[in-house]
Amino acid sequence: MTHFRGKRLPRPGHGRPGTVVAAVIGLVAALGLGAVGQARAAPAERPAPDASRWSDRPHGFASLAGGTTGGAGGRVVTVTDQAALAEYAAAPEPYVIRVRGAITAEPFGAGIEVASDKTIVGVGTSGELVRGEFRLAPGTHNVIIRNMTIRDSAVEGDWDCKETDFDGIQMDTVHHVWIDHNRFSHICDGQLDIRKDSEYVTVSYNRFENNNKTFGLGWTTNVRTQITVDHNWFRDTKQRNPSVDNAAYAHLYNNYLSAQADPGDPVWTYGNWSRGRTRMVIENSFYDHVQHPYQADATAELVQRGSILRDTTGRHDEWGEAFDPREFYAYRLDPAAAVPALVKRFSGPQRRIGDSVTLRVPADHPTVQAAVAAVPDGNDVPVTIAIAPGTYREKVVVPAAKPKIVLQGTGQDRSDTVIVYDTPAAYGGSTGSATVRIAADDVTARRLTFSNDFDEAAHDLDGEQAPAMKTTGDRIVFEDTAFLGNQDTLMTDSPKLTTVSRVYLRDSYIEGDVDFVHGRATTVIEHSVVRALSRGSATNNGYVTAASTWTGNPYGFLITGSRIVSDAPAGTVHLGRPWHPGGEPDAVAQVLIRDTGLPAAVKSSPWTDMSGFSWRDARFAEYRNHGPGAAVTADRPQLGEDAARAYTVAAYLEGTDGWAPHTRP
Incomplete structure (x- = not known):
């Protein structure tokens, strides 16, 4: 903190007060304090009254x-x-x-x-x-x-x-x-x-x-x-x-x-x-x-x-x-x-003041991880980590002991604030390689981009997992966020097979090619865009999902009211395959894609086997999808009207505690 002990603030008519005003106006605009004196901003720019x-x-x-x-x-x-x-x-x-x-x-x-x-x-x-x-x-x-x-x-x-x-x-x-x-x-x-x-x-x-x-x-x-x-x-x-x-x-x-x-x-x-x-x-x-x-x-x-x-x-x-x-x-x-x-x-x-804390990056803390480290273990009030626009090349871990954190990008667009790293799973598995890992409960991320930009070609590798995000906590929310990568871009998981964790994504963007939405957490993707990248193949350009839902959990992945898009050739992208980590027989995938637009890139038989486990033994279904990739055939199980009423966003998320992030404005 610099203190201008010998410098006097100018009196009117002396010095250069206009310089002071110009600098302070910028600060006040950022804080939403209104215009100078009694002046008022235009209605579209006026801050909330409080x-x-x-x-x-x-x-x-x-x-x-x-x-x-x-x-x-x-x-x-x-x-x-x-x-x-x-x-x-x-x-x-x-x-x-x-x-x-x-x-x-x-x-x-x-x-x-x-x-x-x-x-x-x-x-x-x-x-x-x-x-x-x-x-x-x-x-x-x-x-x-x-x-x-x-x-x-x-x-x-x-x-x-x-x-x-x-x-x-x-x-x-x-x-x-x-x-x-x-x-x-x-x-x-x-x-x-x-x-x-x-x-x-x-x-x-x-x-x-x-x-x-x-x-x-x-x-x-x-x-x-x-x-x-x-x-x-x-x-x-x-x-x-x-x-x-x-x-x-x-x-x-x-x-x-x-x-x-x-x-x-x-x-x-x-x-x-x-x-x-x-x-x-x-x-x-x-x-x-x-x-x-x-x-x-x-x-x-x-x-x-x-x-x-x-x-x-x-x-x-x-x-x-x-x-x-x-x-x-x-x-x-x-x-x-x-x-x-x-x-x-x-x-x-x-x-409203005492029930929350805001930590700023980089104004208060030089890195996102440094701000997370400042949050006390056992935290019991919301702590917002406000991240200024920029690219943060770092790994971020939110430990299980630090719940109720909000990671908030402060730019106008999610692309303004990017957290990125380049570690493949070969160097630490899905846990150690993820750019961001959220193990805590009740964490929210808004207006941010998470990326793993590991370059497979530069390392002469093909099909190397490199997750941008891994979650194991419960009640995780992503709003207006983007996840960039290739294989295993987004992993929503739980601490162990029989523990149910819930994740909700809204107004977000996910891209990848192989199993790029995977894990055993109950996960809802709503009003979002899922982009299946082309791997340059004429026959197989990958898999959107790889769920490993516990057999005792009726709700795995739900993609609803969204769009799956792709620039891959027609009929070359699978909607998913059943992942049984370590051959675990009780990890029985559940995936429902409903009310969602499908591109021509989707295969006519979009579900496929994995590691000796048949997709027909998993719980795959569609309901009222549309677009050039949508169809109803024997290889595309469809949910009936009665069952559809039981597989809603609320059914996936509310559990026994009534958690309902989808109802918030």
């Missing part, structure tokens, strides 16, 4: 000068006790630390020291630090604290906090910090103290409640701090909402101040205060029954525009030019009238 409220990348000043990424690139860990939280938070390495449940600090008021390169995030809405505080020592940088409740470190009867100094989060001389979607309640002294020349800070979507000295910034004569404060709810708080002392740039927008505590105090009950030489801009906030909603020292500057004031009293100071936030970053400005409803809904801990 897009920026869920982004796991900060906006505002914390996004500048190298940005704030927290523990990105480090391991993901889950903690449930004080000792583990303290250990990982203080570690020198980067960590994404998930806090599950309430952790009560001992002794009362104890601090959790947070080192650089950390993300601390509550799991669901359960993560709490009770009677303790987070402390960021001088020099700490690149820290994200999200989705936590921090509460109850106040001492009863000590409203002014004269006897204790227990903050919720305290930081001194730090840089690049994002405090987001937390709830602070009943804390003494400050709920959030940002002190002594801290820089590049964003405080967003938090709830500050039931407190006296709430949120202060400064404790310095220098004018260095840059801070964004947006979409926070200050409720039943008395002062420092926030108080900002000697900040170079303080941008406050879309905040909601309500139910002010102790309004009878004529001086020390107030909303926002621009102090010292602070330059403050307030935009589209909502003040409801607030005394001194915004005020400024004579030496400070305060610009206010677009806010709504309901039954406010006292000071409403506005003077000076301050600065234009649009010179530094893009942001979405919500209408002031909408602020109470928006802030009530979106501030504080949110299940």
Whole structure:
């Protein structure tokens, strides 16, 4: 993380702010944060209304000068006790630390020291630090604290906090910090103290409640701090909402101040205060029954525009030019009238944030495998590995101990993001040679291409297996994916013969020539294209399927609502053959191809024997296929109408747990 300690952000009319804006607009567009200021994108390009409220990348000043990424690139860990939280938070390495449940600090008021390169995030809405505080020592940088409740470190009867100094989060001389979607309640002294020349800070979507000295910034004569404060709810708080002392740039927008505590105090009950030489801009906030909603020292500057004031009293100071936030970053400005409803809904801990984790390749991790390695064993929440467009020449293994992973290509097309390697089965069998191997349950892959580009001709080989993908886990989903190879391109398997694993492919593409869809998993291929490549033969150009379904499993492979295509000569491609690995008699193939277009390349007798096992003893069938390769003959068993009703996508997939990926939009 680079920190431009000696470089000042330009003031309006100085330097080259346009360069800053251009760079940041690109970043914000990628994050779906909307256009600069109040501008709106064209309807076709407009992000979902809530897009920026869920982004796991900060906006505002914390996004500048190298940005704030927290523990990105480090391991993901889950903690449930004080000792583990303290250990990982203080570690020198980067960590994404998930806090599950309430952790009560001992002794009362104890601090959790947070080192650089950390993300601390509550799991669901359960993560709490009770009677303790987070402390960021001088020099700490690149820290994200999200989705936590921090509460109850106040001492009863000590409203002014004269006897204790227990903050919720305290930081001194730090840089690049994002405090987001937390709830602070009943804390003494400050709920959030940002002190002594801290820089590049964003405080967003938090709830500050039931407190006296709430949120202060400064404790310095220098004018260095840059801070964004947006979409926070200050409720039943008395002062420092926030108080900002000697900040170079303080941008406050879309905040909601309500139910002010102790309004009878004529001086020390107030909303926002621009102090010292602070330059403050307030935009589209909502003040409801607030005394001194915004005020400024004579030496400070305060610009206010677009806010709504309901039954406010006292000071409403506005003077000076301050600065234009649009010179530094893009942001979405919500209408002031909408602020109470928006802030009530979106501030504080949110299940949508705490129930998932996103790891980025290569921004956070250099390889896909490195990102998989960062997922904790026994993972119990969805972890999305967002893979940027590019070609990743590597092998990837998702171990059985790492379930609930989503491999997500972030390009516009599945061909934009390719994972490829070139190992044949001769060097490791189907398991060791697969470019990608998924042994875990509940794994999804979207908008990706998986390839094994082993060159048979270059190695004087003919018919060498080289799988692009092998799965053994259960409840595996492939959406908008492609599988490229020749022999054994896609293997959907299970841990052992009698274990049923399920795989669902939708809107995908599979190509190969020999047994290129094979294995014993219950596999549904729907709304997809299956391409049988030509091997240059005038008589036999291979086999689409080679199922090895356990005889106790009625459901093997189903290809439905799809197209099988081929550039091979007419009558040279088989639909399948029965694979009995190692001569296993109880591996009795089940394959149904229904409601699918067939090319002229399909043989008139499309099923054939394998390794001494007759295809007639397997469970091969067709139903209502069409196209030049479709026919009904004695060598092409057809499913009857009654049986067809029992061999649907739902029947193949739902099992005993009701798994139904085919019903999702």
